[in-house]
Amino acid sequence: xxxxxxxxxxxxxxxxxxxxxxxxxxxxxxxxxxxxxxxxxxxxxxxxxxxxxxxxxxxxxxxxxxxxxxxxxxxxxxxxxxxxxxxxxxxxxxxxxxxxxxxxxxxxxxxxxxxxxxxxxxxxxxxxxxxxxxxxxxxxxxxxxxxxxxxxxxxxxxxxxxxxxxxxxxxxxxxxxxxxxxxxxx
Numbered sequence: 001x002x003x004x005x006x007x008x009x010x011x012x013x014x015x016x017x018x019x020x021x022x023x024x025x026x027x028x029x030x031x032x033x034x035x036x037x038x039x040x041x042x043x044x045x046x047x048x049x050x051x052x053x054x055x056x057x058x059x060x061x062x063x064x065x066x067x068x069x070x071x072x073x074x075x076x077x078x079x080x081x082x083x084x085x086x087x088x089x090x091x092x093x094x095x096x097x098x099x100x101x102x103x104x105x106x107x108x109x110x111x112x113x114x115x116x117x118x119x120x121x122x123x124x125x126x127x128x129x130x131x132x133x134x135x136x137x138x139x140x141x142x143x144x145x146x147x148x149x150x151x152x153x154x155x156x157x158x159x160x161x162x163x164x165x166x167x168x169x170x171x172x173x174x175x176x177x178x179x180x181x182x183x184x185x186x
Contacts, residue, residue: 001102003054003055003082004098006051006055007047007055008099008118010048010051011035012045012122012140013035015092015096017036018035018082018115019089019095021033021082022079023080028056031052033045033047035141037141039143043141063081066087067087068087069086070087070088071087082095099114123140123151126139133145136151
């Protein structure tokens with residue numbers, strides 16, 4: 001469960017991308033994961049230490065007992081990264097149930113939790129940490145930048161501060177009191 005949740009948040013993948021992973025899509029040595037996104041678009045994503053650690057632990061001790069439960073695994077199920085209790089490929093619904101069960105266990109409101117919330121948090125934390133929207137767009141696999149902008153809530157003061165520090169004509173003269181317009185020097 002933890003390996004799945006770490007991947008959903010740590011790489012910002014869609015739930016369908018996570019449950020669609022096959023063993024050949026995960027490169028722990030290179031810290032990369034290959035996912036098939038919407039429209040069968042392939043993305044290769046970097047993953048961090050937490051995803052690597054939980055994935056390695058899952059591959060070392062957690063996956064094998066699940067795989068042994070499969071009575072007649074299909075070729076696709078045998079190669080799946082995430083398996084269900086019966087040894088078959090984990091479904092999207094199964095991933096949702098895992099997230100909801102784990103959220104309830106730590107006291108979170110399960111009505112507001114979804115795999116998409118983890119994806120949204122991933123994008124927001126990247127932007128808050130200084131990543132540019134174009135990079136976040138690529139990582140999320142969005143065709144349009146406007147889609148990425150909806151995922152990220154960036155505080156207005158951060159946008160203003162970035163503008164002021166980056167633009168050569170952004171010198172700001174203090175605003176007058178009582179709602180008067182502020183003046184920007186040319």
